[in-house]
Amino acid sequence: MPLRRLPEPRLPAVTTAMPEMPSRTVTVEFNDRVVRQFLVASLVWGAVAMTVGVLIAAQLNYWQLNFATPWLTWGRLRPLHTNAGIFALVGNMMFAGIYYSTQRLVRARLASDFLSAVHFWGWQMIIVAAAITLPLGFSRGKEYAELIWPINIAVTLIWVVFGVNFFWTLARRRERSLYVAIWFYIATIVTVAMLYIVNHLSIPTSFTHSYPVFGGVQDALVQWWYGHNAVAFFLTTPILGIMYYFLPKAAERPVYSYRLSVIHFWSLVFVYIWAGPHHLLNTAIPGWLQSLGTTFSLMLWAPSWGGMLNGLLTLRGAWDRVRTDPVLKFFAAAVTFYGMATLEGPLLSIRSVNALAHYTDWIIGHVHIGTLGWNGFMAAGMIYWLLPRLWNKPLYSTQLANLHFWVGTVGILLYVAAMWTSGITQGVMLSATTEHGTVLAYPNFLDTLNTIRPMMLMRMIGGALYLTGWLLMAYNFWRTVRGAKAVNGTIEVFADEPAAKEETVTLVGTFLNPPVVFSLLGVCFASVWMFGGNLLSIAGLMAMGVVVCLAYVHFEIRGYKWSAWYDRLLANPVPFTILVILAVFAGGMIQIIPTVVAHQAANVEDRRQIPYTPLELEGRDLYVREGCYLCHSQMIRTLVPDVLRYGDYSRLGESIYDHPFQWGSKRNGPDLARVGAKYPNVWHLRHLEDPRSVSVGSNMPTYPWLLANPLDTSTLMRKLAVMRTLGVPYPNWTPEQVDARVNEQAKAIALDLRGAGAYVAPDREVIALIAYLQGLGKYEKIPAKAPSDVDPP
Amino acid sequence: MWTPPDGSHKPAPMFQRLIYEDSAALFTLAAFITAASIYCAISWRALQMKRPQLEHFENLPFATETPPARHADTAKSDA
Numbered sequence: 001m002p003l004r005r006l007p008e009p010r011l012p013a014v015t016t017a018m019p020e021m022p023s024r025t026v027t028v029e030f031n032d033r034v035v036r037q038f039l040v041a042s043l044v045w046g047a048v049a050m051t052v053g054v055l056i057a058a059q060l061n062y063w064q065l066n067f068a069t070p071w072l073t074w075g076r077l078r079p080l081h082t083n084a085g086i087f088a089l090v091g092n093m094m095f096a097g098i099y100y101s102t103q104r105l106v107r108a109r110l111a112s113d114f115l116s117a118v119h120f121w122g123w124q125m126i127i128v129a130a131a132i133t134l135p136l137g138f139s140r141g142k143e144y145a146e147l148i149w150p151i152n153i154a155v156t157l158i159w160v161v162f163g164v165n166f167f168w169t170l171a172r173r174r175e176r177s178l179y180v181a182i183w184f185y186i187a188t189i190v191t192v193a194m195l196y197i198v199n200h201l202s203i204p205t206s207f208t209h210s211y212p213v214f215g216g217v218q219d220a221l222v223q224w225w226y227g228h229n230a231v232a233f234f235l236t237t238p239i240l241g242i243m244y245y246f247l248p249k250a251a252e253r254p255v256y257s258y259r260l261s262v263i264h265f266w267s268l269v270f271v272y273i274w275a276g277p278h279h280l281l282n283t284a285i286p287g288w289l290q291s292l293g294t295t296f297s298l299m300l301w302a303p304s305w306g307g308m309l310n311g312l313l314t315l316r317g318a319w320d321r322v323r324t325d326p327v328l329k330f331f332a333a334a335v336t337f338y339g340m341a342t343l344e345g346p347l348l349s350i351r352s353v354n355a356l357a358h359y360t361d362w363i364i365g366h367v368h369i370g371t372l373g374w375n376g377f378m379a380a381g382m383i384y385w386l387l388p389r390l391w392n393k394p395l396y397s398t399q400l401a402n403l404h405f406w407v408g409t410v411g412i413l414l415y416v417a418a419m420w421t422s423g424i425t426q427g428v429m430l431s432a433t434t435e436h437g438t439v440l441a442y443p444n445f446l447d448t449l450n451t452i453r454p455m456m457l458m459r460m461i462g463g464a465l466y467l468t469g470w471l472l473m474a475y476n477f478w479r480t481v482r483g484a485k486a487v488n489g490t491i492e493v494f495a496d497e498p499a500a501k502e503e504t505v506t507l508v509g510t511f512l513n514p515p516v517v518f519s520l521l522g523v524c525f526a527s528v529w530m531f532g533g534n535l536l537s538i539a540g541l542m543a544m545g546v547v548v549c550l551a552y553v554h555f556e557i558r559g560y561k562w563s564a565w566y567d568r569l570l571a572n573p574v575p576f577t578i579l580v581i582l583a584v585f586a587g588g589m590i591q592i593i594p595t596v597v598a599h600q601a602a603n604v605e606d607r608r609q610i611p612y613t614p615l616e617l618e619g620r621d622l623y624v625r626e627g628c629y630l631c632h633s634q635m636i637r638t639l640v641p642d643v644l645r646y647g648d649y650s651r652l653g654e655s656i657y658d659h660p661f662q663w664g665s666k667r668n669g670p671d672l673a674r675v676g677a678k679y680p681n682v683w684h685l686r687h688l689e690d691p692r693s694v695s696v697g698s699n700m701p702t703y704p705w706l707l708a709n710p711l712d713t714s715t716l717m718r719k720l721a722v723m724r725t726l727g728v729p730y731p732n733w734t735p736e737q738v739d740a741r742v743n744e745q746a747k748a749i750a751l752d753l754r755g756a757g758a759y760v761a762p763d764r765e766v767i768a769l770i771a772y773l774q775g776l777g778k779y780e781k782i783p784a785k786a787p788s789d790v791d792p793p
Numbered sequence: 794m795w796t797p798p799d800g801s802h803k804p805a806p807m808f809q810r811l812i813y814e815d816s817a818a819l820f821t822l823a824a825f826i827t828a829a830s831i832y833c834a835i836s837w838r839a840l841q842m843k844r845p846q847l848e849h850f851e852n853l854p855f856a857t858e859t860p861p862a863r864h865a866d867t868a869k870s871d872a
Contacts, residue, residue: 104857179853245854254851259839266835270828292821299828327862388862395862491857515834526823566838567846583831590824 025492030103032488034116036390038096039383041124043474045088046379048131050467052081057460059701060668061453063691066701071135073701075627079146080134085371086144088127090235093379095119095162097242098185100386102166105182105245106173107491115165122158126151138208141624141660142223144230145199149210152200159196163189170573174493177571180261184241186577187269191233191584198588199226203725205718209621211659213726216609217285217652218592219661224279225588232272233584235370239378240264240307243335246382247314250327256313260306267303269580271296273587278349281358282637283663284652289591290351297349304342311335326401330381333409337373341366355639356431359667361452361459362423365416372412372466380404380473387480392487396479400472408469414462422455431641440644445670446697510575513565514558518551607779608653611728612772614716614738615745619772621719622765623662626703633664634673634776647674647777654779657728669700674777681749682756684770706766713742745771 059065059074066073103110110116129151139146147155166189170182199222202210214222248255255261277285277293312335315322322328344366348357357363388395395401429448432441442448510516525547528540555562569576612620623629634655636646643649650673655661664671679687686693689707691700717735724730733741746762749770753760760766 101854104859105853107857175853175856177850177853179850181854248851248854249859254848254855258847258851259842262839262842263832263836267832270831274824274828288821292824295821295825296828299825299832303832385862389860392860489857489859523827526826563838563841586827587824 024495026495027490028109028493030489031110031113031116032390034120035096035100036486037120038092039386042089042092042096042379043477045084045092045127047470047474049081049084049089050470052077052084054460054463054467056081057463060456060699061460063699063701068702068704070705075630076135076137078627078630079139080131082144083130086234090375094238097382098238101181101245102169105179106170107175108169108172111165111168111172115161119158119161119165126154126158137625139624141629143665144227148208149202149204156197159193178573180265181241181244183265184237186573187580188233188238190577190581195226195229199223203722205722206715211722211726215659215726216656216661220280220663221592225276225591228276228279229273235375239375242378242382243311246385247311247331250331250385251315251318256310260310264303264307264310270583271299273584275300277591281351281354282639283635284650294349294351297346301346305339308335308339326398326405327381327385329405330377334374334377334381337369341370341374356427357423359633360423360427361419365419365423369416387477390486391481391484393480393484396476400476404469404472408466411462411465411469415459418455418458418462422452426452446695450697510578514554514562515565518547521547606782607651608782609655609657610778610780611657611730612775613741613745615742615768616772616775617719618711618713618716619768622769623772629662629664631668632672633667635663636671636673646671659726672776676774676776676778681752681770682758684773685753685758685766688766706769707760707764709765710763711765711768
């Protein structure tokens with residue numbers, strides 16, 4: 001089927017000399033070398049991420065696969081799996097797609113070959129550094145933000161390189177208009193930069209360790225503002241940009257509705273950023289934030305489905321080709337999975353649904369619809385489309401690509417079906433009560449765990465099938481490029497064709513225009529209305545009414561100015577970028593600022609955390625090192641089954657000194673918020689040494705090295721100093737005082753263990769970890785009126 | 794901080810959180826109105842786009858020629 005309207009040929013191959021026209025054309029060669037490099041990297045790292053994923057899925061079924069080896073333990077490999085999936089698989093694929101499509105959409109070669117090379121090799125070095133440090137246990141203890149601070153700085157620098165290269169290319173563009181894919185890329189670059197920097201603000205205690213500047217509820221909010229929007233702006237918006245470019249190219253017809261793509265973009269950018277608190281429903285965060293998260297999650301449904309339908313309907317008239325063309329197959333399925341994930345997300349953000357699903361495998365299933373179905377299949381479709389074009393050779397085997405599609409699809413369906421079943425089953429069992437809701441039906445957590453074991457096994461099989469499909473693609477890739485000559489795309493341009501510069505919007509013009517001025521005035525007066533005193537509120541309300549009326553009148557009289565400004569904006573990346581930053585910044589700050597500016601210790605309810613002793617602080621770092629937070633939450637939700645199972649619900653004040661917070665997002669094991677003093681020291685020792693000796697049927701790994709490794713307290717003074725800087729009320733102890741406290745507590749625990757028949761030296765790591773676990777849930781009562789001072793421990 | 798009607802300082806109720814919660818609850822409403830306004834405005838603006846402008850934008854991916862995927866097949870058919 002022909003295009004709805006083919007564009008007029010812009011550039012004749014041969015131009016006759018005319019006085020007013022450029023005299024000759026030249027060939028511009030795109031930098032497709034970096035595209036090929038990123039494609040190969042995505043393929044290789046994708047296989048690594050999935051292999052580790054299958055291994056850790058197997059470890060949940062067969063604890064022996066942890067091999068009692070530190071760097072092969074589930075808690076250390078899980079961050080490797082998630083970081084590799086996000087930053088290595090999707091990151092590399094995203095960079096390939098962005099670089100390929102941007103050059104063609106703006107009709108210009110990437111601005112700098114040097115920056116492109118730095119971007120590629122820098123990113124690969126970051127991935128290698130992550131692959132080494134994470135299994136070694138170097139972790140910040142925050143999900144998807146585990147990488148240590150030197151790597152954080154490297155990521156930031158390389159991201160800046162990427163941004164400079166991208167925007168420099170836009171500045172040299174020959175096409176004035178910015179296609180919607182470019183908008184999505186701009187939003188990705190600026191928002192990820194903001195999210196990453198804020199969530200990784202830390203104070204180092206050594207070259208490999210740091211404490212986040214946020215703690216407790218603040219850290220929880222910042223983390224899930226980042227975590228949620230990492231999904232939004234790293235795994236979604238760039239892939240949507242890729243969808244809007246590659247899907248029409250593969251279907252050989254324009255996008256179904258460009259109007260819908262415009263609505264899709266702006267509504268996603270404005271709405272997505274607000275929805276982070278839905279990761280913390282029913283926890284100790286303020287109720288208004290939970291409502292905010294739920295409301296905006298439900299609002300996300302409409303634009304997401306608008307985008308999904310826009311993608312699917314772009315295939316109108318091309319559905320017959322979906323039967324035979326693996327590229328279209330992958331794209332059609334990917335967009336469908338995007339629709340499934342974005343339906344499920346809002347559903348899971350409803351409090352009652354979340355009460356059942358949170359901390360269970362349902363969330364894992366939801367995540368993997370997105371990563372395997374949406375990201376993975378978009379990557380596969382894009383790779384199959386690019387492969388013959390970048391190496392100028394037919395794909396080695398279309399049949400093999402089709403086989404990849406079906407094996408991968410069956411793998412995804414097995415995976416998510418298993419996770420849905422597992423999540424709902426475990427959620428229902430954990431919530432089940434008898435005796436009129438006063439007694440738990442399944443008081444032993446392990447009963448629920450062992451019920452879902454068949455589903456966990458099915459998940460492993462589904463994951464293995466998906467990995468098999470990916471390996472088929474890798475083989476197909478290798479056979480295609482073997483002996484092939486890489487080619488770079490070219491375009492003909494006029495030799496003296498200037499870069500597109502028309503109707504520039506200046507920095508002043510970005511803000512001094514009717515839509516922005518009236519919007520800012522409206523927001524200002526609305527704020528005065530809501531937060532001013534009695535008289536100020538009335539004045540603010542009246543002023544806001546006046547602004548709305550004036551805006552309406554101005555629009556009626558000078559409406560063309562509003563439209564003209566918007567049209568100019570679409571051709572001017574700098575003001576466009578500034579306004580995108582404002583949009584995402586506003587959404588983020590409205591969640592975080594109120595909680596950050598409030599003095600934590602003065603705002604808590606009736607309880608305040610007792611700071612950890614120096615030994616407990618060291619134990620906590622071991623807890624983070626081993627990734628315990630990935631299986632054990634420390635947040636008893638305001639739900640009856642949680643309270644019945646784990647004790648009184650968690651208060652905000654009980655984690656205010658936790659840098660980082662350890663509320664968790666998944667319970668492969670029970671919550672530990674009040675595990676302190678619940679069991680004797682020897683129970684913890686046996687449990688860490690061999691979990692099944694005290695918890696029959698447990699799938700927890702063994703940690704024999706904790707009993708053998710001596711505790712390293714060489715940086716403890718620095719850790720305490722950083723904690724003091726962050727507001728934790730530690731006295732200014734001398735090193736001798738700290739040593740004395742550590743030794744005293746360690747010896748007491750070792751003595752207690754000896755009394756129970758267990759012999760462990762006081763200087764072993766396990767002693768510190770036991771001290772930490774026994775300290776969990778300790779708090780002091782405070783009166784309803786918050787005190788102004790915080791007592792030292 | 795919420796205080797019971799009798800004025801005693803009992804522990805806060807289960808769902809009471811930070812002391813600034815009551816005023817901060819307005820954020821939810823303000824946020825909703827702001828985002829919904831922008832959503833409506835952008836929808837309206839998108840619907841106002843003229844057909845030539847839309848066609849120009851939606852054809853941008855085709856402005857740069859892309860080589861066909863199956864060069865061998867193409868060569869055979871040409872022959």
